[in-house]
Amino acid sequence: MSGPRRQESRDAITVEISYAVASGCAVAALLFLVVASPALFLDLGRGVESALFTCATLLAAAGFTMRAVTLLIRLRRAQDASADAR
Template sequence: MGHSGGQRTQSERDAITVEIGYALASAVFAAAVLFGVLAGPALLFQLPTTVEEVLLVAGTGLAAVLFLLRVISVLMRFRQGPQPSQPGRTSPDS
């Protein structure tokens, strides 16, 4: 947000709360999908123990990394400021 100091308005606090909620919810969803894709076969099928362990560890680790990256990217994009009022339109001099 473009607020440099002082008290935030209620609408700014609400926007931050909504953005944090969106960041967490979308990160949980993305991480769950990735975990399901990687570790799902290990949970559904009878695979060799080593393969199951590798899939579970890889799924858990990569899901955690994706979760963090998604939260950071959403919050950093929010921090950059407001989006243009007319998405997809550029100024005449660009």
């Protein structure tokens, strides 16, 4: 009986990791668009546009990392609590 339970646990982990990556991508895209939108829609100088795109890229990467890591830490804590309950 421990075989199917392990498979269910692996499937749950796969789903959680996929969710962490997908929601991290969504956060990154939103942050990039918010920061870079003035450069996309306004006629700004080349230096300002370059700075906005650089900041948007860095903020998007940080947002992705924070979201994914936060969700994976939460998953790890839930697994530890589940293991302690057994």
